[in-house]
Amino acid sequence: MKGCRPRMGRVVGWALLFLLEASGVGAGDEVANATRRYRAYELSSGFYESHEVRPMGRGTYVVTPEAGRLGAPSAGLYHRGRLADSHRGILFYANRRCEACHPDNAASRHVVRGNLACRQCHGGEPIAGIAHYYSPMNPIRRHAYVCARCHEGAGASFATYRVHEPPVASVKAKQGFPSLYYTYQFMLWLLIAVLGFFSLHALGMACRELVSKGRARS
């Protein structure tokens, strides 16, 4: 038995080395292409390879609003988010302010606290719809073209932060951001339960103590 041990150890050692090699530990990082390592790239973006920003099988988003429509160019447009000029055809557009039509968006923290103007993120005229293929706001490049200008190193995940967050208690939040809405509901009921229960308990105890002290004195 004693003579067997060193050989067993060697066998186990070789087996471990083989498994380690097979697991790819020594193979280096995931590589995006011949010259760029993907990981070094994912956070501090700004430039993406063409294959990374190609719309995958969804076609381009360019829409010509006039095509097949009667009347005013804007009639029947429910998907302005896909237009190259999302405000195309709106009367007296040049004389209006953004918050006249988008009051909720102007209440965003980026505006109220960060003191940002709409155009600092959404760009100059014509403002492309956020789903338009060439828009800097398109989710495929938003983190690099918009977020990372202030938030250095912003990645695609970071760009899913909702800048124009719906009010937590609203129906809009319930439909569009349910996790936020239910977090709010949970915290609201927790607050009501904890404060309600312990305030009533404290008041009850205090009143009862006053009564028994008064009785003890008389």
Add this chain to the structure above:
Amino acid sequence: MIRTQKRFTLLDRFFHLSLMITFLIQGATGLGQLYITTPWGLALVRGLGGYERVLATHYGVGVAMTLLFLAHVAHALVRMGGRGWLGADSLVFSLRDVRHFGQNMRWVAGKGPPARLGRWSYWEKFDYWAVFWGMPILAVTGLMLYHSVAASRYFPGWSLNIASFLHRAEALLAMGYIFLVHFFMGHLRPSAFPLNPVIFTGDMSTEAVQEEKPAWADDLKAQGLWENGALTPPAPLVKLAYTLVGYAAVATGLYLLINTLILMGRMGLH
């Protein structure tokens, strides 16, 4: 000279005092940032040294608070390892607490005697455990918000919306509970008024133990420790010091809470 029983060790009192100070700093700097778009919030932030400094303070004190909390948990685990988790001296909730609560409610309604409380009453246990859910939520969401880009590598970016809301809501719950309920039970309740000093001195007079914690008094008597309590001389200067500290905390808390409630009605938690 009065005979006293040891209720809190020096380390317990250190943890309470440091939690009290860091909590108030976090409350003031946090509410200043939360309501910086209002005149009150702006004045508070300016008074505390400007936005950048308030943010840095909030972060630094938050990290210190978290480390102190972890140190307390480690210490409590070691102490529990020696003493066991359950029993009359334990802070873990038991069925007896439910019974005590029921008895106290009957007493409040004028039926029957008050509960014979042990060393830790059920509301004191809740005071203690409430920190255990508040701290992790506030620490994790606070770190996520401060290091938002790094956090978005491990969580989806939209979780920052939720972290931001949770941080505010949980802080509001904690402040509401401490400034309303905890301060009321420690200061304004007739048996505590003007201030319950035990958390600062660590010693509770045998009379107070007999009156407020009769079950603990029974335990001490059964163990033969009742007569072993230290003889503590009165220390008027120390009493003045902790009374001032206590009332400074109450005043700060109520000042923050009242302004928060006014602004909450106007603009919520934005």
